[in-house]
Amino acid sequence: MGISLGLVGLGSFGGAFAPLFHSHPLVDRIAFCDLEPERVRKFSEDPFYQSKFHKGDEYLSLDEICGAKLDALVMITQPWLHAPQCIQAMEAGMHVYSAVPISSVPDGDEILGWCDRIVETSRRTGRQYMLGETTYYHPQAQFCRRMAAEDAFGDFVYAEGEYFHDVDAGCNLRQVSRSRSMGAAGQEWKVNSAQYRERGVLTGPMHYPTHSTSGPVCVMNAHALKVTAYGWRNRTSDPHFASYSHSNEFALFQMSNGATVRIAETREAAGRMGKDSETFRVMGTLGTFSEDVWHTATRPADLGNIQYDNLPKPTSRTLTRGEMFTPLPPEVEFAFMKAMHRGVDEAELQNRDFNPTGHGGSHPYLVHEFCEAVAENRTPAINAWEAARYMAMGVMAHKSAQRDGERLNVPDWGDAPQ
Numbered sequence: 001m002g003i004s005l006g007l008v009g010l011g012s013f014g015g016a017f018a019p020l021f022h023s024h025p026l027v028d029r030i031a032f033c034d035l036e037p038e039r040v041r042k043f044s045e046d047p048f049y050q051s052k053f054h055k056g057d058e059y060l061s062l063d064e065i066c067g068a069k070l071d072a073l074v075m076i077t078q079p080w081l082h083a084p085q086c087i088q089a090m091e092a093g094m095h096v097y098s099a100v101p102i103s104s105v106p107d108g109d110e111i112l113g114w115c116d117r118i119v120e121t122s123r124r125t126g127r128q129y130m131l132g133e134t135t136y137y138h139p140q141a142q143f144c145r146r147m148a149a150e151d152a153f154g155d156f157v158y159a160e161g162e163y164f165h166d167v168d169a170g171c172n173l174r175q176v177s178r179s180r181s182m183g184a185a186g187q188e189w190k191v192n193s194a195q196y197r198e199r200g201v202l203t204g205p206m207h208y209p210t211h212s213t214s215g216p217v218c219v220m221n222a223h224a225l226k227v228t229a230y231g232w233r234n235r236t237s238d239p240h241f242a243s244y245s246h247s248n249e250f251a252l253f254q255m256s257n258g259a260t261v262r263i264a265e266t267r268e269a270a271g272r273m274g275k276d277s278e279t280f281r282v283m284g285t286l287g288t289f290s291e292d293v294w295h296t297a298t299r300p301a302d303l304g305n306i307q308y309d310n311l312p313k314p315t316s317r318t319l320t321r322g323e324m325f326t327p328l329p330p331e332v333e334f335a336f337m338k339a340m341h342r343g344v345d346e347a348e349l350q351n352r353d354f355n356p357t358g359h360g361g362s363h364p365y366l367v368h369e370f371c372e373a374v375a376e377n378r379t380p381a382i383n384a385w386e387a388a389r390y391m392a393m394g395v396m397a398h399k400s401a402q403r404d405g406e407r408l409n410v411p412d413w414g415d416a417p418q
Contacts, residue, residue, distance in 0.1 A: 002028030003071045003374050006094075008062060008085070010039040013099065014076035016358060020367040021074060022049055023339035025331055026375045031057035033065040033073075035184045048342060066092040072374045073097070076132075078185045079104030079208075080192070083114035090127040097130045097370045100210045101394075102387055106196040106203035106243060108395040112411060115388040119413045122384040130370050130380035131387035134358075135214045135278065137365035139324035144219040144282055144289050146326070152296070153284030156257055159216035161280040162264040163209075164272040167240055167247075173267065174240055193243070202245035204231060204401065205265035209394025210387075212263050215280030218382075219289075222257040223389045224396075224410040231401035234268055241268070251397035253410070263397065278360075292319050325356065328368055336364050385416040 003026055007018055010032060022030050030052045032043045040058050043049055059065035062085055065073065072095035075085050083103040086096040103114040122129045135141060147153060167173045180186050196203075206229070217223065231246025241247045247268035253261040274291060281290040288295040298312040327333070333354040340357065341349060356364050373380035389412060396410045 002026050003371065004029035004031070004069070005371075005374075006031040006033055006057075006059070006065045006068065006070045006073045007043075008033045008065060008073050008075050009077035009099075010034040010036075010043060011076070014074075015043075017074065017076060017363060017367065018043060019048070019339040020336055020364060021371070022052055023335045024367055024371045025335050026371045028052060029054060029057070029070075031059065031065060031068060031070060033059035033062065035060060062088060066094070070094055072128075072370070074370070075099060078180055078189065080189055081185065083118060086129060087117055087121050090121045090125050090129065093125070093127065095128040095130075095370075095374045097132055097366075098387075099132050100134075101208055102131065102391045104207060106193070106201045106207070108207070108399055111207065111391060111395050115391055115413070119384045119388055123417065128373055128377070128380055129384040129387070130373065131210070131382045131384075131390070132366050132370075133210045133214045133382050133387070133390065134360060134362040134366070135211050135280070136218050136382050137362035137369075138215075138360040139321045140279070140289070140292065141215055141218060142326045142365075143294075143319065143324035144215075147287060147289070147294070148219050148221070152287045153282065154286030154297075156220045156222070156255075156259040156282065156284050158259060158283040159220065159261045159281060160263075161212035161215045161261065162266075162273075162278070163205075163212040164264070164266050164269060164277040166269055166271075167238075167267050169270075170277075177240065197243060202243060202402075204244055204246045204249050204398045205267050206249045206251065206263075206394040206398040206401070209263065209265060209397070210390040211278050212265055212280070213390045213393045214382075216255075216261045216263075216282060217389055217393075218386070219280075219282050220255065220257055220259060222255045222259065223412045224253040224261070224393045225256055226254040226407055227251050227393065227396050227400050227410055228405045228407045229397040229400035230405050232268070238268075245398075245402050249397060249401045251393070251400065253393060253397075256412075263393065265394070292324075293317065294319060321361070325361065328354070328364060332364075332368050336367075379416050379418070383416045385413050388413050 032040050044058050073089045074097040076099045082098045086098050089096045103111045229251035232248040234241040234247040248266040251263045286297050295316045396408050400408050
């Protein structure tokens with residue numbers, strides 16, 4: 001018997017994941033939940049979902065769907081709702097998948113409090129929590145974790161993570177803000193957010209840090225100990241940044257493995273530096289990954305009796321996406337292909353290569369990891385403890401930037417229990 005999932009939040013982002021969760025071979029029942037009835041009907045009446053949709057599995061509130069007998073809930077809702085909703089679901093006995101970040105409110109101490117409650121609730125209830133951080137399953141991150149498992153980096157020395165997302169570029173953040181302000185949840189947030197402004201609490205880009213912090217952390221399997229950070233304040237009276245202390249923030253972290261990590265989060269800076277706007281680089285004594293290139297020093301472990309002229313020359317190799325991705329199980333890939341290419345004959349699909357899509361190809365991997373973790377009742381890769389590490393780095397970097405670079409300790413909740 002397969003698992004049962006409820007999809008909570010059926011906007012454009014939630015809708016992008018719905019076909020994948022429905023199609024996963026381990027899922028045999030799917031339910032739909034949204035505050036907007038027309039969104040629920042869009043999916044519950046779609047013939048594509050009928051094979052795993054049970055009549056009556058339509059819900060208009062989290063309270064309602066938490067009363068259903070489901071194994072897990074997938075929360076792709078407004079970011080300020082993530083933490084309380086996930087806690088409610090775990091308390092109701094369900095595993096949870098959360099869109100990023102753990103929490104998105106202007107108060108850093110409140111965010112750290114949610115991190116603490118997420119970890120404590122997952123530990124106490126035995127319910128699994130997984131953060132849907134896309135960078136974790138970018139092909140670059142998958143490749144680097146394989147290299148790290150082989151000790152090909154040697155000792156980690158330095159890493160960089162960055163998310164260059166100008167307010168007016170690509171996914172326009174002004175439009176995102178307007179979209180999130182609509183609907184019942186958006187109206188509620190207008191009231192709540194005003195309370196932070198009245199208290200003089202200002203947010204910053206580091207309160208949305210997971211796209212930049214997750215790469216170095218997941219590859220090095222290390223956590224931050226201390227941070228010093230600085231920020232750039234908007235100088236144009238742009239109303240988008242009225243609730244921001246800084247529109248750009250930059251941090252330097254001391255890590256638990258002795259390495260140094262630089263993180264950059266920008267919202268008011270044109271273009272990008274390097275190949276990608278959302279990326280990371282990792283440097284080791286024997287291997288370095290940067291811009292899809294793998295560099296090796298090819299030094300032997302013991303240099304004591306080696307003549308300098310006899311040392312092997314360093315090498316560099318440019319990698320393709322196909323080389324960097326780790327294949328999914330064949331039956332999972334084919335199920336996803338059918339979902340991604342509706343109406344295409346299965347015989348024709350058999351001759352096609354699987355091409356992961358969605359935020360660097362991460363979406364299918366996120367779905368598979370969560371479904372498999374629920375079915376096996378095991379700790380998922382991006383668990384509560386891992387997610388808290390990504391979030392705490394950003395919170396403390398923002399605090400440091402507000403204090404003109406004061407060196408601060410970064411809290412940590414330890415490793416996930418095995």
